[in-house]
Amino acid sequence: MQRESMEYDVLIVGGGPAGLAAAIRLKQLAAANGQECGVCLIEKGSEIGAHILSGAVMDPKALTELIPDWKEQGAPLNAPVSEDRFFILSEDGGWQVPNGLLPGCFHNEGNYVISLGNVCRWLGQQAENLGVEIYPGFAGAEVLYNEDGSVKGVATGDMGRLKDGSEGPAFQLGMELHAKYTLFAExxxxxxxxxxxxxxxxxxxxxxxxxxxxxxxxxxxxxxxHQTGLVVHTGGWPMDNDTYGGGFLYHMEDNLVSVGFVVGLGYDNPHLSPYEEMQRFKTHPKIREFLEGGKRVSYGARAITAGGLQSLPKLTFPGGVLIGDDAGFLNASRIKGSHCAIKSGSLAAEACFEALAAERSFDELTAYPEKFKASWLYEELYKARNFKPWMSKGLHWGGFMFGVDQKLFGGKAPWTLHHSGPDHLKLKKAKDCTPIAYPKPDGVLTFDRLSSVFLSNTNHEEDEPCHLQLKDAAVPIQVNLAQYDAPEQRYCPAGVYEILREADGSNPRLQINAQNCVHCKTCDIKDPTQNITWVVPQGGEGPNYPNM
Incomplete structure (x- = not known):
């Protein structure tokens, strides 16, 4: 059976801030130059914003460059930051770092507490108003190549396949989308x-x-x-001083508060559970005081790309580019990525439009990395480049040295530290690590995984191929369980992975509850043998996040 195909000038895979910014910028340039530019954007979520999860405090700099009158156009940036508080927590107390001692990256004057999902929904409307063709519910499942090896576009996933891969009664073949340039913004x-x-x-x-x-x-x-615009960040407890992690509490409008916790995936104790650490975090007096008497309305999880400038891959290849967090444009020291994503998408769009205007196609957009190198985004990431390497050396020493890096050298120290290795190689054997006893959830302030996944509105068809694929089905028991006590049970924040046994404890086996998956990608990253591969399920499936 032959797949149908459609042709465009530019194809964008992913409807987050980077992809939407690129689509908008392309159409702006086309209109300004009196040219036509066919732009298609596909998004695996059921709608734009459905899979978007971020803190988030947004620096509006890149948005202002892209859409100068965003305020008049009704962009949902409604809670300007009113106050910053940064705490180093102990188990039952802690101290607030005076704002005058904080590096500039921790100051949020002029920024906004937002729902990034709602900002993306608004950006999607702006893109459609400019003529961008947006197709939510279509997952990019396969990269297509020309005979010379350049990227030709992507194919969307088939719909209606059964668990064994056969064609079900509602089967629909995926579609090929061809373009002169393809921008990956997943x-x-x-x-x-x-x-x-x-x-x-x-x-x-x-x-x-x-x-x-x-x-x-x-x-x-x-x-x-509630205090609209209050931004609280924390370091320290519940993490030990050698494990990277920190919490946040952001006051949005309408008495809504985003509360969250980030754990660096380079942790070494396989008994650690990021989900449980998040639940413990909420019990601290500094956080509990805000949440008590309130109601939890939504839940989600997402991995973030935190390596910074020295971990950025080459951005271009024949026929396409990487933008946003697909490349790694995130400033970990500022705990911000949306402005980086918007800027990277805009820069790539400018390079792409120049190539199209010159009637080029399928080549490398070398102007994109050149524009990046000359931009404020490069300068910002350069100043932040030593944050993650320093913090990997521990909270106290790393925090002190990063403070020296920022306060004494202004982020321009005459050295660049490097990352020692990928996160999946950092786990120690379970026998060499101390188990962690996590308290049971109380159902009021702390909760179990399944009730949390329910609030994420996650849905997958049960009778479809599993999108969490094992390269070797024997590895989870023979290696992960035997050596690391099956860490996938704990690093997954959605209860996807379970070790089941017979009544007498024998015959352990891995069960994958793929229906629970919130598409965070942690398993693809942290699995110690890299045996788990996350692939896209049917388009439109996964979480449906409101106001996240």
Whole structure:
């Protein structure tokens, strides 16, 4: 059976801030120059914003460059930051770092507390108004190549296949989308971006990429406890001083608060559970005081690409580019990525339009990395480049040295630190690590995984091929369980992976509850043998995040 195909000038895979910014910028340039430019954007979520999860405090700099009158156009940036608080926590106390001692990256004057999902929904409307063809519910499942090896576009996934891969009664073949240039904007650990990086060896001159997992809840709190624009960040407890992690609490409008916790995926104790650490974090007096008497309304989780400048891969290849967090444009020291994503998408769009205007196609957009190198985005990431390497050396020493880096050298120290290796190689054997006893959830402030996944509105068809694929079905028991006590049971924030046994404890086996998956990609990143591969399920499936 032959797949149908459609032709465009530019194809964008992913409807996050990077992809939407690129689409908007392309149409702006086409209109300004009196030219036509066919732009198609596909998004695996059921709608734009459905899979978007971020803190988020947004620096509006890149948005202002892209759409100068965003405020008049009704962009949902409605909660300007009113106050910054940064705490170093102990188990039952802690101290607030005076704002005058904080490096500039921790100051949020002029920024906004937002729902990035709602900002993306608004950006999607702007893109459609400019003539961008947006197709939500279509997952990019396969990269297509020309005979010369350049990227030709992508194919969307088939719909209606049964668990064994056969064609069900509602089967529909995927569609081929061809373009002169394809922009990959899938977010952290993009399924196709990962393949493109491997095929073109894009990361050969970069440090290993390092990641974090962010786990977030949205709460409606009592009005008397709410302060619109208050931004709280924490370091320290519940992490030990040698494990990277930190919490946040952001006051949005309408008595809503985003509360979350980020754990660096370079942790070494396989008994650690980022989900449980997030639940413990909420019990701290500094956090509990805001949440008590409130109601949890949503939940989600997402990996973030945190390696910074020295982990950026080569951005271009014949026929396409990587943008946003598919490449790793995130400033970990500022705990911000949306402005980086918007800027990278805009820069790539400018390089792409120049090539189209010159009637070029399928070549490398070398102007894109050149524009990046000359931009404020490069300067910002350069100043932040030593943050993650310093913090990997521990909270106290790393925090002190990063403070020296920023306060004494202004981020321009005459050295660049490097990442020691990929996150999946950092786990120690379970027998060499101390188990962690996590308290049971109380159902009021702390919750179990399944009730959390319910709030993410996650849905997958049960009778479809599993999108969490094992290269070797024996590895989870023979290696992961035997050596690491099956860490996938704990690093997954959605209860996807379970070790089941007979009543007498014998015959352990791995069960994959793929229906629970919130598409965070942590398993693809942290699995110690890299035996798990995350691929796209049917388009439109996964979480449906409101206001996240």
């Amino acid at each position: 977010g952290c650990r993009g399924h196709l971006g990962k393949q493109v990086q491997a095929k073109f060896n894009l990361a050969s001159d970069a440090d290993p990429q390092v990641y974090g997992i962010g786990i977030k809840e949205l709460w409606e709190i009592k009005p008397e406890k």
